[in-house]
Amino acid sequence: MATLTLIQAVNDALKTAMRTDPNVLVFGEDVGPKGGVFLATDGLTKEFGEKRCFDTPLSEDGIVGAAIGMATNGLKPIAEIQFQDFIFPAFDQIVSEAAKLRYRSGGQYTCPLVIRTPYGGGIRGGLYHSQSGEAYFCHTPGLKVVIPSTPYDAKGLLLASIDDPDPVLFLEPKALYRSVKGEVPEGRYTVDLSTLRTAREGTGVTVFCYGAMVPVCLRAAEQAAAKGIECHVVDLRTLLPLDEEGVIDAAKRTGRVVVVHEAPRFCGFGGEISAILAENCIEWMEAPIVRVTGFDTPFPNTLEHHYMPDDRRVLDAVEHVWNY
């Protein structure tokens, strides 16, 4: 088993899928000879030719729109959006079209595509190279939304997304691209798209997180442990459809909950977690359900380390609900 970074695991997943299924194609801006701005698609054009991995015009609307047509006519397109911040020109194609095609055609036309895109802060990218837009897509029935936090999951979830018969938005935490490493099996394997992952067991406080916030929460959990608080850290990994049973069970386990994400708080994904708990197990809650999130402002540049939730803020919240 090789030890890979998260971005290498993504690259490995793409190669694995392309080797086994000739209908799998990869395209987007700069994914061809350059291999993608983060090198996720490095070597694909060389190995599979320019009919299977190629650059497109600078139009996210076009990239996703064309992917929908390919998907509905028998191919398995994997579209790359260079930064999640630049997905919005394709919002109409994703939300109005890809997400609704199966439904509106009574199941006669389907849309099995994957959109991969790096999201999140930590690279001093300012307003437009740092955003976490998962909540926009999670409010869209018909889509699946997946975010890995480990190399193993990155490969297994991406292969499962490629197998999936419905459109999947695959958000890659760019802050983790090269900062996490892990063992990744060779060849094909998949990680189910509907179960959360327990990243750390604990009985004191349940911490829900995903993507780049997972290592942050695990660090905070170490520090909490030093203070005698055992955190139960849950990596949600598939946000839609969410493993609601798993979420409720994990919350009941401790009765104290902190929800963490980078995106702005207001109407963010964390609100949904709080709401599910407030609706299904409020009587188990022994403390307020606290959210630690990005602020309700655009993403700044120089001060991004103050904007992004860090272990200090998570620990603060953990202590708060613990001592409540």
Place this chain on the structure above:
Amino acid sequence: MATLTLIQAVNDALKTAMRTDPNVLVFGEDVGPKGGVFLATDGLTKEFGEKRCFDTPLSEDGIVGAAIGMATNGLKPIAEIQFQDFIFPAFDQIVSEAAKLRYRSGGQYTCPLVIRTPYGGGIRGGLYHSQSGEAYFCHTPGLKVVIPSTPYDAKGLLLASIDDPDPVLFLEPKALYRSVKGEVPEGRYTVDLSTLRTAREGTGVTVFCYGAMVPVCLRAAEQAAAKGIECHVVDLRTLLPLDEEGVIDAAKRTGRVVVVHEAPRFCGFGGEISAILAENCIEWMEAPIVRVTGFDTPFPNTLEHHYMPDDRRVLDAVEHVWNY
């Protein structure tokens, strides 16, 4: 004081603003000679000329993009998007541009525009003439999101939105366009963009709602009253920025909460209300916080009356939290 329908109140607000400020312009698809598909802009081209109320090419991206340029150069554009379902081609202009211009320019360029658009179901419009997309925009710092439910508020909130120095998305409940009537003062007045409205006082169960759900909840409250449950019905009316203090106060009043909206539940606006309460006053809650919403599916056509929350579903939820 005249008795007007909600759509007449919108028309009245537009005329009032255009009469007092020559910088106010109205444009969009079919807003000119036709007066808009719902007649919101009826008579404007005739009274103010085609430099001030005019049709555009069929491009929402263009409509909002051009409005941003006008707004930042001294005009007060009011753009109509024919149906909220068709706002998504403009999503990038709204979310990446209008919402972030003041911030990213350090306050040197601003974007005081209004986007008006009818939203919601009830006209047998199927997937694409029925959607309620407020949550997409409420997750976007820099925007304001306003939804009236009475003719009085429609005029007062719209005039306040036109006065506002920041971009406002003004969502009009099309189901109420002609079905509600009310007294509307002549001339200028404004309704503050940061306070909720108590639509009905009560001490039993607090019901949060907005737009077309307000009359539905009031009907349910009547029926609940007949069963001895007094509902406190809150019309949120400005969703962003939200009157959080008011929300928390209203919830504490009864300790039992139902949140109602037409949009799909998952990551919808209702989740934010639940989360605010779970974070700020969970110990006051005597029952689960229950959401009554559209389903997590696209909007159907023939069966839309099953999809949209109605007084039966609201009443069910009210009884549920009451009896808990």
Place this chain on the structure above:
Amino acid sequence: MTGTEMFSLIKPDGAVKGKDPKLAPDELLHIYRTMLRVRAFDEVCMKLQRSGRIGFSIPNRGVEATQVGAAAALRKTDWIFPSYRDFGMALYHGVTPTEMMHTMYGNGADCAKGRQMPVHFTFTDPIKFFSISSPIGTHIVQAVGAAYAMQYRKEKHAVLASFGDGGTSSLGFHSGLNFAGVWKSPVVFLCQNNQWAISCPSSSQTASASYAIKAQAYGMPGVLVDGNDVLAVRQVTLEALERARKGLGPTLIEAYTFRMGGHSTSDDPTKYVPKKLLAEWEKKDPVTRFERYLAKKKLWKQPLRDKIYAECLDEVGDAVKIAESTPPPALETIFSDVYATVPTHIRRQGQAAFDLAARKGDAAAGGGAFPL
């Protein structure tokens, strides 16, 4: 063809300009009958809407030649990415008025399971008639993707993407034509310039000299054709499809015609369409024009129109009877087809809806338990 000169075949008197395409009589009559079928379907739907039996329809009078002419150039193995005004293309290829009427009623037999508004058809047989979407223009670039799959598999099929003059301002038009140019896609783009986007005339849509000329921006030929001349439309579409099949890339066709009715049953065109203009185009009726051609071929004389039209009306009338007696979709159709399999949260919402309907004695629930 430069994109500004208009190609036509049938002169106003029915004589042929240039080379007669020499179609077999039964093909000519199938074209003719389809045009009348569109008209009959249209007339019946307008009446159904006026009497409150269906909610909405989209009139086609005036534009039948464009739709039917383009459809006549296609093979069954090609794909159509239609606009909501493209009744005629489906009818030409053998979709029955009954199948279509189910969609007009959004009943349980509707291909779209009552989820879409009327006229938003979706068929896979006998030709791929892609699910119609309301948002304008999105399908134009999707058509290019579908065509990529054909290229990739080395099929000799092609795609017809049809849209209106208003559609040229959309995002999908720009990205669709641009991608198709770069990819040399086997796509024919058909811009049906009926001169209106609801109430907006072309003067408020674009400043370009024609719609066909926009092809230049994407490195493909642009062809302007008389959209009221069914054989001319068929001819240019056929030639464009041949180019496409040969790997020579896409073509933009502008069919110049006129929408004789309102935009939809919700629209009052008298507010914005000049009467004189309407009267002028009334004289250019595409059915009459084609009849003159057929007459010169001795294939037509009255009362053939009356006879065929009556047959069409009967056929559509029967469709109405069948559609009206078909029950509405079952409650479960709200919850299915969101995904290939129903996820837990949607299943739970479905169950709650079933419980409520059962409790309140609601018919749509059917059996009572959520079956998915």
Place this chain on the structure above:
Amino acid sequence: MTGTEMFSLIKPDGAVKGKDPKLAPDELLHIYRTMLRVRAFDEVCMKLQRSGRIGFSIPNRGVEATQVGAAAALRKTDWIFPSYRDFGMALYHGVTPTEMMHTMYGNGADCAKGRQMPVHFTFTDPIKFFSISSPIGTHIVQAVGAAYAMQYRKEKHAVLASFGDGGTSSLGFHSGLNFAGVWKSPVVFLCQNNQWAISCPSSSQTASASYAIKAQAYGMPGVLVDGNDVLAVRQVTLEALERARKGLGPTLIEAYTFRMGGHSTSDDPTKYVPKKLLAEWEKKDPVTRFERYLAKKKLWKQPLRDKIYAECLDEVGDAVKIAESTPPPALETIFSDVYATVPTHIRRQGQAAFDLAARKGDAAAGGGAFPL
């Protein structure tokens, strides 16, 4: 001008083709100095990035003539809607390297208050240089809106909207040019065709014969100009601006040039730019070309370049010193300017951030209490 023939004024040897624009010597030298200033600013920023003192920069070598030529045609009352590569336009109009360097450092004196990445400038004085956005193309249609305001107020100003070859595929390009055509907007669209969109050459961007020819799709003139000829760019921009001011509507200019560096400091162009091509364009250096013209006018001979360039480097070096000694933005800048006034929920989040910073002894918090 047809959109496919290329206009130029200065021949490779510095002689004038056609009519000399006869600019005053100090204007010519200001143009020259600005080109060198861009080059100096560029060189310094590249080094700062390589040594880890700033995070990012965008090289401009090769494209200075296009930027400076276009800027030279503008009046101070016009607006610029720039792309991130348009250093030179700001410098030409008198924005100082120090103001710009603050943005490169994202410090407390940065006009954008340290919120944007480097090179995303925003200035209102001495010319309206609109806040640069990362998303490609969005500003093109915004420029048309700003121009509408000028028309509406009957001002004789105009707007320059500048973007790259890649930008022509964006949504804002399509809607921007389309709206401008219909509105006859006083806008000049400047497509800087530097032949690359990051690593993507024009052959993967569009199939059209040129970028200028895309103007036809929008009913406006398209002009192709030699982008390495500063006076030719100035000339065509000036003429287009005059048309705009006269109410004759917009123009699309394509300036044909070549990006000699990488896309940005994060890019390695050797992976995709053919060496031969680079060598070929090296010979067409726009600064050298302009020097030959100036030499013929007796305005230039060595060591003038060395002297001016050294001055520019000094000036930029001073800017670096000032920028480096300027403290980072205060913590409150995260929370201000989201709205004109800070709403309650943001105020509360700001207060929490201040409390945390104060508790953990964090410098950025300043005084400690949230001041807004």
